[in-house]
Amino acid sequence: MRPFHEGVELLRLRYRELGMTRLLPPERVVIGTESADTPAWGGFHHPNQGYRHLQMRALITMYGPLTSTPQNPSLAALDLLRSYAHDCLHYGSYRSYRLHDGEIVRSRYGVNFRRPDGRTYSAPDTVDTPGTRNLGVVMEGACDWEARAVTRRAAERCGIQEPGGLDRFAYRDSTGLLDIADVRQLTSRQRLSPQAGAARFLESMGRYTTAVNTRYAWFLDDAGPEEGAELHAEVLRALVSGSVSDLCTWLDVRHGPGEFLARFRAPSY
Template identity: 50%
Template sequence: MAALSAMRADASPLTDKHPAHVFRPLSEILSRWAADGVDTTPFHSGVEDAKRRYAHYGLSRILPFDRVLVGCESTRPGAFGGFHHPDQGYRHLQMVAVITMHGPMERRTPERPALALLDLLRAYSHDCLHYGSRRRYVEVAGLPVRTQYGINYRRATGQQYSVADGHGSRHTRNLGVVMEGACDREARSITRRAAEHFGITGPVDVLGALAFRDMTGTLTEQDSQRVVDVSESAERAQYAAALRNYEIGVNRRYLNFLGEFAPGEECECHTRLLAAVISGDTTALGAWLDDRHGPGTFAGLFRTPGYFGPGLTA
């Protein structure tokens, strides 16, 4: 606990990875944007929606705004931010989410406020689920080592419960991918409802339209396969490529997983899975899968052979 407390008192090791960007707490960013004339209502409304939904899964407390750092006002020419910006997201040891303002970052306020607010809502809703996922730590050589995250496990030696998916696989047997996909499916659902409620539509330019469909979970199969040419900016091109890779490697695999093991019951399976991620208890989820696919389905799907060696129990 002492080691974790020390890590959580100082987020500079995370923000120092982005020396060109200025990071401020989410509450301050929202206040600055509002002072500059940006209507932040869609974000706040979406957060209230997330609170209600997440309480249903057993999450009683969402990620505090002061544990979310948002980067903007970059000194790097051509800097482009958003959900797929490199090396950002929730970090469990520091208990801090580091995210960036969507769009050109050499600014105090976003170039496209509505799009940036949706991206912020998607990122925050996503990271709230990471924040609320069950975690367990052990001490190894004076340092905390996470042995459980949601419904994923690993030994203190680093041995993973499930193995990485093969390159190019359309399906997944990796619990990290399943949980990441579940968190993003939920976050994008919240963002999509906010966009619909406030009448926010996507831009007409290629990258803007693609980003809007990504934020709201409305990307098509064709979107995930197309290569977007963004010749005016290397960082925009990198962002488009990262968006595509994430859609293929996470969201499409999770979608295929639900269709494979819960055909016609995808929403029910998704709901049970998120509840298990928050509680860290796979009993109800495992029983639900067993009823449909036979005993031991969860372990049969995900546990790598040899995970439990001599003297080790489930």
């Protein structure tokens, strides 16, 4: 568990810089280690894993075959760290709720807005777009970008080397090293593992990477090689505080007045 504990110390310092003073409490995290589904493969891309905002609870599964003992303990610890770091940011994100027609409705999450009838501030990205103009994708991408950066630093501190086989994809994914060639393999029709659960896990990894991480990387690259890190930090600070003023100012200075609205707001909103 050393990589996990090393990583938690790193993210505690980093998240404090972003304005987040409290991490997701461990007692609000449930970790699944076994499954009645024999071929089940756990990890960040396991079906239905993630943070539940209304219950304020994170559901995480152990990386690898869900048979009670991790097949690769170091990699399982890194995957756990990535999941926890990711869900900490969801837990720490600003949100507001309202009562609408007798139901609780989340009207605000981070820098994203939602009408009571369900209309969101941004329109979904089209399938063929390389980047994103959707605030939901931007926020999810920012959370995972940061979580993978922390995981990469923890792996370096602990001297964990890239393994072979399908574990190689999980290591590169958790540490933010997955490249275009890897994604092509993951999204091809080639079956990368004979184990059914592992094959589904890798397919899910490919879909998530294409829909979220690749688009968020394009979003940062579009700001310029030197300003991408600045923009990323602005997004995270806005996500935690709920204030978009600094992010709007940052965009306005570089692209002109009203850039946030012009870039992200859907006509239907």
